[in-house]
Amino acid sequence: MSSQSSSEKPAIKAPRLERGRARVAALMAAGAGIFAEKGYDAATMTEVAARAGASIGSLYQFFPTKPLLAQALHEEMLEKMASVLETVLAEGRGKPAAAAVQGLFDRFGEFLEAHPAFATLAERRDIDKEKKKQTRARLRGLIAGLLTSAEPPLPAARAEAAAVIVLHLIRASVMLKESDEGPVREAALAEMRRMLAAYFA
Amino acid sequence: MSSQSSSEKPAIKAPRLERGRARVAALMAAGAGIFAEKGYDAATMTEVAARAGASIGSLYQFFPTKPLLAQALHEEMLEKMASVLETVLAEGRGKPAAAAVQGLFDRFGEFLEAHPAFATLAERRDIDKEKKKQTRARLRGLIAGLLTSAEPPLPAARAEAAAVIVLHLIRASVMLKESDEGPVREAALAEMRRMLAAYFA
DNA sequence: GAACTTTGTGAGGACATCCTCATATTCTCG
DNA sequence: CGAGAATATGAGGATGTCCTCACAAAGTTC
Numbered sequence: 001m002s003s004q005s006s007s008e009k010p011a012i013k014a015p016r017l018e019r020g021r022a023r024v025a026a027l028m029a030a031g032a033g034i035f036a037e038k039g040y041d042a043a044t045m046t047e048v049a050a051r052a053g054a055s056i057g058s059l060y061q062f063f064p065t066k067p068l069l070a071q072a073l074h075e076e077m078l079e080k081m082a083s084v085l086e087t088v089l090a091e092g093r094g095k096p097a098a099a100a101v102q103g104l105f106d107r108f109g110e111f112l113e114a115h116p117a118f119a120t121l122a123e124r125r126d127i128d129k130e131k132k133k134q135t136r137a138r139l140r141g142l143i144a145g146l147l148t149s150a151e152p153p154l155p156a157a158r159a160e161a162a163a164v165i166v167l168h169l170i171r172a173s174v175m176l177k178e179s180d181e182g183p184v185r186e187a188a189l190a191e192m193r194r195m196l197a198a199y200f201a
Numbered sequence: 202m203s204s205q206s207s208s209e210k211p212a213i214k215a216p217r218l219e220r221g222r223a224r225v226a227a228l229m230a231a232g233a234g235i236f237a238e239k240g241y242d243a244a245t246m247t248e249v250a251a252r253a254g255a256s257i258g259s260l261y262q263f264f265p266t267k268p269l270l271a272q273a274l275h276e277e278m279l280e281k282m283a284s285v286l287e288t289v290l291a292e293g294r295g296k297p298a299a300a301a302v303q304g305l306f307d308r309f310g311e312f313l314e315a316h317p318a319f320a321t322l323a324e325r326r327d328i329d330k331e332k333k334k335q336t337r338a339r340l341r342g343l344i345a346g347l348l349t350s351a352e353p354p355l356p357a358a359r360a361e362a363a364a365v366i367v368l369h370l371i372r373a374s375v376m377l378k379e380s381d382e383g384p385v386r387e388a389a390l391a392e393m394r395r396m397l398a399a400y401f402a
Numbered sequence: 403g404a405a406c407t408t409t410g411t412g413a414g415g416a417c418a419t420c421c422t423c424a425t426a427t428t429c430t431c432g
Numbered sequence: 433c434g435a436g437a438a439t440a441t442g443a444g445g446a447t448g449t450c451c452t453c454a455c456a457a458a459g460t461t462c
Contacts, residue, residue: 017408017459039326041242044449055411060451062409125240133382140385161388164377165396172369181334184341187362195366198399218429218438245419256441261421263439 010064012072024062026052028076031069036117040070040124067126074121078135081118084111085139089146097150097200102193104143105170112174119174140164169196211265213273225263227253229277232270237318241271241325268327275322279336282319285312286340290347298351298401303394305344306371313375320375341365370397 015021030051034043045066049059063069088107092100112118143163147154154162169192176185216222231252235244246267250260264270289308293301313319344364348355355363370393377386 015409019459020409023409042326045451046449056451057411057453058409064451066450125243133380136380158388158392160385161392164385164389165373165393168369168373168376172366172373175369176365179334179337184361184365187359188365191359191362192366195396195400198402199396201399216439220429221439224439246421247419257421258423258441259439265421267420 010068012064012068013062015062020062023052023054023058027054027059027062027069028073031063032073032115032117035070035073035120039120045069070121070124073117074124074127077115077118077121080115081111084108085142089142092146093149094151097147097152097154098197100146100150101166101196101200104146104166105173108170109174109177113177139167143167211269213265213269214263216263221263224253224255224259228255228260228263228270229274232264233274233316233318236271236274236321240321246270271322271325274318275325275328278316278319278322281316282312285309286343290343293347294350295352298348298353298355299398301347301351302367302397302401305347305367306374309371310375310378314378340368344368 015024027048030048031043034048034051037043045059046056048069049056052059059069063072084107088100088103092103095103140160140163143166144156144159147159147162147166148156173189173192176188179185216225228249231249232244235249235252238244246260247257249270250257253260260270264273285308289301289304293304296304341361341364344367345357345360348360348363348367349357374390374393377389380386
C-alpha cells in the first residue's frame with residue numbers, strides 16, 4: 001500500500017562510520033560559516049565542500065540538496081537553543097523579573113554570537129510557514145512561563161504579550177552588537193536595561 | 202584629462218520622453234512589488250519586465266543592472282521616508298514625549314506598509330556599508346532631536362540611545378503586523394505602548 | 403581474504419538568470 | 433516631410449550554480 005513507485009523524497013543520510021561522522025561535522029561547520037558570511041543565496045555548495053576539505057560529491061552524499069543542508073543546520077541550532085532556554089528557565093524561577101529577563105538576554109546573546117548563521121537560516125523564505133509559527137509560539141510560551149513564575153509574577157494575561165516584546169528586544173540587542181558602533185551600542189544597551197526596569201515596576 | 206578610455210560605469214538613465222517616464226514608473230512599481238514578494242535574489246529581471254508590461258530589453262534600457270534597479274528603488278524610498286520624518290518632527294515638537302513617539306510609530310508604520318519592499322532593499326548585503334551606517338546615524342539624529350524637543354525633553358545624553366531603541370521597536374511593531382497572528386498582535390502592541398509610557402515617565 | 407557496504411572523487415549535464423545586440427518602431431523638431 | 437534621437441523588442445550568448453553519475457578507495461564482516 002505504500003511503495004512510492006520511483007520518486008523517493010531526498011533526505012539527509014546519517015553517516016554510519018566514524019569517518020562519515022567527522023565528515024558530516026566538518027560539512028555542517030563549513031555550511032554554518034558560509035551561510036553566516038554570505039547569506040543563504042550567495043553561499044555555494046562548492047565553497048561549503050571546499051571549506052570542509054571535502055569534494056562536492058561527498059557533500060551531496062550526506063546532504064542531497066542545498067535546502068536540506070540549511071534545514072539540518074537550522075534544526076541543530078533550534079535544539080541547542082531549546083537546551084539554552086531550559087537552563088535559563090530553571091535559573092530564573094522565583095528571581096525578580098528584571099533579573100530573570102537579564103539572564104535571558106545574556107544567554108540568548110551568547111547563543112546568537114556562537115551561532116551567527118541562525119538569523120540567516122531562520123529567515124529563509126522557503127521554510128514551512130506553519131512550522132515557523134509553531135516555533136515562535138512555543139518560544140513565546142516558554143518565555144511567558146518565565147515571566148509568570150518570576151517575582152513579582154506578571155499576570156498571565158499580559159505575560160504572552162510581554163514575551164513577544166522581550167523577544168524583539170533580544171533581537172534588537174543582538175543586531176546592536178553586530179552593528180559595531182561601539183559608543184552608541186553601549187549607551188543603547190544601558191538605556192534598554194533602564195526601560196525594562198521601568199516596565200517591570 | 203578625464204576621458205575614461207573605454208570602461209564607463211553603468212548608471213541608470215533618466216527617460217527624456219513622456220512615454221519613457223511612464224515606462225520607468227511602471228518598471229519601478231513592478232520591481233518594488235516583486236522584490237517585496239520574493240526577496241532580492243529570487244526576483245528575476247524577466248518577471249519585473251513582464252509585470253510592467255515591457256520587454257526585457259526595455260527594462261535594461263533604463264536600469265542596466267539588477268543592483269542598479271534595487272538601488273534606484275531604495276533611494277526613492279529613502280527620500281519618501283525623509284519627507285515622512287520631516288512631517289512627524291514638525292508635528293511632534295513640544296508635544297508630550299509619549300505622544301510624539303506614538304506619532305512616529307503610526308507614520309512609520311504607514312510608510313512601511315506602503316513600501317513593503319523597503320526592508321528587503323535596505324538589508325541587501327551588497328550595499329555600501331559606510332553609506333548604510335551614515336543613513337542609520339542620520340535617522341538616529343533626527344529622532345533624538347524629536348525626543349529632546351518633546352515635553353518633558355529627554356536629556357541630550359540619553360536621547361541618541363533612546364532613539365536607537367525606538368527605531369528597533371518600530372521595526373518590531375511592523376514585523377508584528379506582518380506576522381498576522383491577530384490576537385497576539387493586538388495584545389503585544391498594547392503592551393508596547395504600556396512599556397513606552399512607563400519609560401517616558 | 404572475499405564479498406559487501408560505506409564513503410570519496412571531480413568532470414560535466416541540465417538549467418536558470420543576467421545581460422547584449424542588431425534591428426524596428428515611435429517621437430521630436432526644424 | 434525628413435533626419436536624427438529616444439524607446440521597444442526578444443532571440444540568444446555568457447556565465448554560474450545545483451546536482452548526477454560512473455567509478456575508485458577505504459572500511460566491515462564472516
